[in-house]
Amino acid sequence: xxxxxxxxxxxxxxxxxxxxxxxxxxxxxxxxxxxxxxxxxxxxxxxxxxxxxxxxxxxxxxxxxxxxxxxxxxxxxxxxxxxxxxxxxxxxxxxxxxxxxxxxxxxxxxxxxxxxxxxxxxxxxxxxxxxxxxxxxxxxxxxxxxxxxxxxxxxxxxxxxxxxxxxxxxxxxxxxxxxxxxxxxxxxxxxxxxxxxxxxxxxxxxxxxxxxxxxxxxxxxxxxxxxxxxxxxxxxxxxxxxxxxxxxxxxxxxxx
Amino acid sequence: xxxxxxxxxxxxxxxxxxxxxxxxxxxxxxxxxxxxxxxxxxxxxxxxxxxxxxxxxxxxxxxxxxxxxxxxxxxxxxxxxxxxxxxxxxxxxxxxxxxxxxxxxxxxxxxxxxxxxxxxxxxxxxxxxxxxxxxxxxxxxxxxxxxxxxxxxxxxxxxxxxxxxxxxxxxxxxxxxxxxxxxxxxxxxxxxxxxxxxxxxxxxxxxxxxxxxxxxxxxxxxxxxxxxxxxxxxxxxxxxxxxxxxxxxxxxxxxx
Numbered sequence: 001x002x003x004x005x006x007x008x009x010x011x012x013x014x015x016x017x018x019x020x021x022x023x024x025x026x027x028x029x030x031x032x033x034x035x036x037x038x039x040x041x042x043x044x045x046x047x048x049x050x051x052x053x054x055x056x057x058x059x060x061x062x063x064x065x066x067x068x069x070x071x072x073x074x075x076x077x078x079x080x081x082x083x084x085x086x087x088x089x090x091x092x093x094x095x096x097x098x099x100x101x102x103x104x105x106x107x108x109x110x111x112x113x114x115x116x117x118x119x120x121x122x123x124x125x126x127x128x129x130x131x132x133x134x135x136x137x138x139x140x141x142x143x144x145x146x147x148x149x150x151x152x153x154x155x156x157x158x159x160x161x162x163x164x165x166x167x168x169x170x171x172x173x174x175x176x177x178x179x180x181x182x183x184x185x186x187x188x189x190x191x192x193x194x195x196x197x198x199x200x201x202x203x204x205x206x207x208x209x210x211x212x213x214x215x216x217x218x219x220x221x222x223x224x225x226x227x228x229x230x231x232x233x234x235x236x237x238x239x240x241x242x243x244x245x246x247x248x249x250x251x252x253x254x255x256x
Numbered sequence: 257x258x259x260x261x262x263x264x265x266x267x268x269x270x271x272x273x274x275x276x277x278x279x280x281x282x283x284x285x286x287x288x289x290x291x292x293x294x295x296x297x298x299x300x301x302x303x304x305x306x307x308x309x310x311x312x313x314x315x316x317x318x319x320x321x322x323x324x325x326x327x328x329x330x331x332x333x334x335x336x337x338x339x340x341x342x343x344x345x346x347x348x349x350x351x352x353x354x355x356x357x358x359x360x361x362x363x364x365x366x367x368x369x370x371x372x373x374x375x376x377x378x379x380x381x382x383x384x385x386x387x388x389x390x391x392x393x394x395x396x397x398x399x400x401x402x403x404x405x406x407x408x409x410x411x412x413x414x415x416x417x418x419x420x421x422x423x424x425x426x427x428x429x430x431x432x433x434x435x436x437x438x439x440x441x442x443x444x445x446x447x448x449x450x451x452x453x454x455x456x457x458x459x460x461x462x463x464x465x466x467x468x469x470x471x472x473x474x475x476x477x478x479x480x481x482x483x484x485x486x487x488x489x490x491x492x493x494x495x496x497x498x499x500x501x502x503x504x505x506x507x508x509x510x511x512x
Binding site for chain 2: 022041045165175176192
């Protein structure tokens with residue numbers, strides 16, 4: 001038994017190493033592209049390399065929280081198709097927590113490691129200091145950003161009550177939408193900026209809070225927005241939870 | 257040839273049947289377009305002519321993205337489930353069937369994307385390309401498809417020998433993201449990177465056709481690029497053929 005345990009542990013370690021390699025390749029590739037672009041053109045919409053890296057690291061950190069607590073929702077279609085969700089509905093526990101519980105909460109560890117490395121680079125390159133206020137806000141904003149992304153994943157999973165699909169929705173909507181905020185949202189058309197602020201509030205994941213860390217809140221037309229991420233996170237996830245709750249009423253088993 | 261055609265038309269019809277996926281695919285493609293358009297508008301703000309060329313380049317890339325949609329993960333799943341044994345008793349070789357199916361699906365995706373990007377092209381007031389440009393875009397795009405489809409399918413076939421094969425595809429993916437011109441055209445890369453990338457297979461997949469449509473690659477340079485494309489396409493076909501031969505022989509030995 002012990003040997004079997006050890007062997008299964010080894011299996012996970014190989015998986016873990018493979019996951020880290022894959023992450024280094026993905027984020028590393030994005031970084032190199034960004035590096036080459038800023039080398040050629042100096043800045044993107046007035047944001048220098050290290051400032052955009054700060055946006056990246058905030059986005060990755062928030063995504064780390066979302067992966068840790070909400071990522072199982074991308075596979076929710078399997079739970080619907082296999083009828084596992086029927087079981088969740090019968091338990092004396094909130095069915096959403098049941099779905100969220102079907103994953104390991106350390107899933108985002110790679111993202112955390114990566115974002116800390118990116119923060120160190122961004123802070124040393126910008127020469128800014130991390131005051132206690134900034135550090136507290138950084139943690140709060142990362143959790144708020146995690147809630148915003150978690151809300152997006154709950155929203156996608158809710159659609160499965162009608163479509164019985166989640167993977168396609170994740171890969172065609174949430175994944176590309178996350179990439180929108182890898183660059184400062186100020187480069188986009190005003191209408192899209194409004195959507196990313198008041199509709200799908202991804203701008204709160206990194207763009208607005210980055211102004212606090214960079215001490216540039218005065219540049220925003222509404223400086224208060226820079227401090228809004230934790231509140232926005234709680235509000236949006238409550239709204240989307242309402243949507244999910246309403247959606248469960250339309251759930252019918254697939255008969256399998 | 258007729259067998260291959262049958263798989264192309266079957267793939268086309270199959271893709272047409274997935275209505276939700278179809279619209280989501282367009283939506284996702286549009287998000288990526290917005291990201292690239294936003295970045296390049298910010299980078300080339302001072303140079304209207306370069307920006308116009310770059311917008312044509314980006315739209316060309318969106319077409320190529322649809323053409324080069326290669327869901328090789330389906331092949332991987334097939335191998336893991338052990339269906340590959342059944343593949344060998346079928347009269348048409350697996351690579352022909354898979355690539356025929358993929359090509360048919362790409363044709364449908366292209367057909368669906370064409371009106372969308374045509375409207376965007378006109379809405380942005382971009383100049384109409386010449387007939388020769390369009391013809392060369394289609395031709396170089398197709399050669400590029402041969403390069404990417406044979407190379408990626410060859411990587412999927414590594415699964416015939418070992419279970420772990422994701423790393424090869426990931427490395428290829430990083431090459432695509434950095435050196436194919438799908439994000440940054442080769443002439444905006446650091447000079448040394450651009451001069452190396454010109455000779456690699458990646459450039460033939462995105463950069464050559466996109467630059468043809470944008471009008472930034474013509475004459476002797478284009479001729480040289482196309483010769484390189486053909487060479488890489490032949491290399492790809494060669495690798496795929498020999499890998500399939502070797503792999504299917506090996507499987508027969510195991511089974512019998």
